[in-house]
Amino acid sequence: MKKPAVSSKTGTESKLIAYASNVVKKTKENADLFTDAAEKVALLESVLADYTASRTEASFRDMRQVVIKNQQAVLVRQALYDLSLHIESVAKGDPSILLAAGFIPSKNKTSSVEQAPKANDLxxxxxxxxxxxxxxxxxxxxxxxxxxxxxxxxxxxxxxxxxxxxxxxxxxxxxxxxxxxxxxxxxxxxxxxxxxxxxxxxxxx
Incomplete structure (x- = not known):
């Protein structure tokens, strides 16, 4: 069963902005498919705008702005992840629904929800x-x-x-x-x- 690919598409700052921007655009265009996602989409759009602005400020090498930019990136990734879980529950493995939300379907064919093991060797x-x-x-x-x-x-x-x-x-x-x-x-x-x-x-x- 297909699910939204997230982490592999957001490894760099430019990829994160491009991927999140596309998700916001597509989910708003196809809002009739995701009627309960409006709040999560609005949150992603808001934190993405803040992140884009802070990234511009950080380009001037102001260390405080660099820290703020990194904090904003965390918020974007979290909002994107939360939205991906909602879209996954709506899509139920249908790649066309994932694409309608701007997410790239993963190559993972596992159909079950897998509980994360305890992280080890930190x-x-x-x-x-x-x-x-x-x-x-x-x-x-x-x-x-x-x-x-x-x-x-x-x-x-x-x-x-x-x-x-x-x-x-x-x-x-x-x-x-x-x-x-x-x-x-x-x-x-x-x-x-x-x-x-x-x-x-x-x-x-």
């Missing part, structure tokens, strides 16, 4: 000391549409900060020097329920 490393940046890597899971990395300060009661990546590795910058953080990750597949890895701690140096 590694967190300070590769370049003094940059307040850590690199994260987890074992790849082929059916994953996205990898949702999360972090927060150790001892903090704040909610986890999410970083969505189309790859099994990512970098997180602008952390506080000499502050210890905790990290976790989950695969996001056809079943959106998270299945988090063990928590890993790292001191930013």
């Amino acid at each position: 590694r967190v490393m300070v590769v370049h000391p003094g940059t307040n940046t850590v690199q994260l890597r987890v074992n790849r899971w082929r059916p994953a549409r996205f990898y949702q990395f999360e972090y927060r300060k150790v001892g903090s009661l704040n909610e986890w900060i999410k970083v969505l990546s189309s790859k099994s590795k990512t970098s997180i910058s602008n952390l506080e020097y000499a502050q210890e953080y905790e990290f976790r990750v989950t695969y996001l597949g056809t079943d959106p329920a998270p299945n988090y890895s063990d928590t890993v701690r790292c001191l930013v140096s």
Whole structure:
């Protein structure tokens, strides 16, 4: 059964904008097919506009704008992923319905909804000391549409900060020097329920 291909089509900034823009365009053109998706489409359109604007600002090498741009990219990927789950439930494997929504049908012929396994072997490393940046890597899971990395300060009661990546590795910058953080990750597949890895701690140096 065909399903929307998402992560493989949004690996770069330009691909993400082009793919999300096409999804917004097509779902609005064929709104009669997706009568319950209006709110999700409007959200995707809104965060996409913010991301496009922040990308322009970040081109001037303003580090604050670069951080904002990366945060906006996470919101676009999340909105696109949420919409893809809705479209998949409507299409029920019909590639013509997926195409009508602007999604490219996947090559995966698996018909069942597969629960994501527990993400394992999460590694967190300070590769370049003094940059307040850590690199994260987890074992790849082929059916994953996205990898949702999360972090927060150790001892903090704040909610986890999410970083969505189309790859099994990512970098997180602008952390506080000499502050210890905790990290976790989950695969996001056809079943959106998270299945988090063990928590890993790292001191930013």
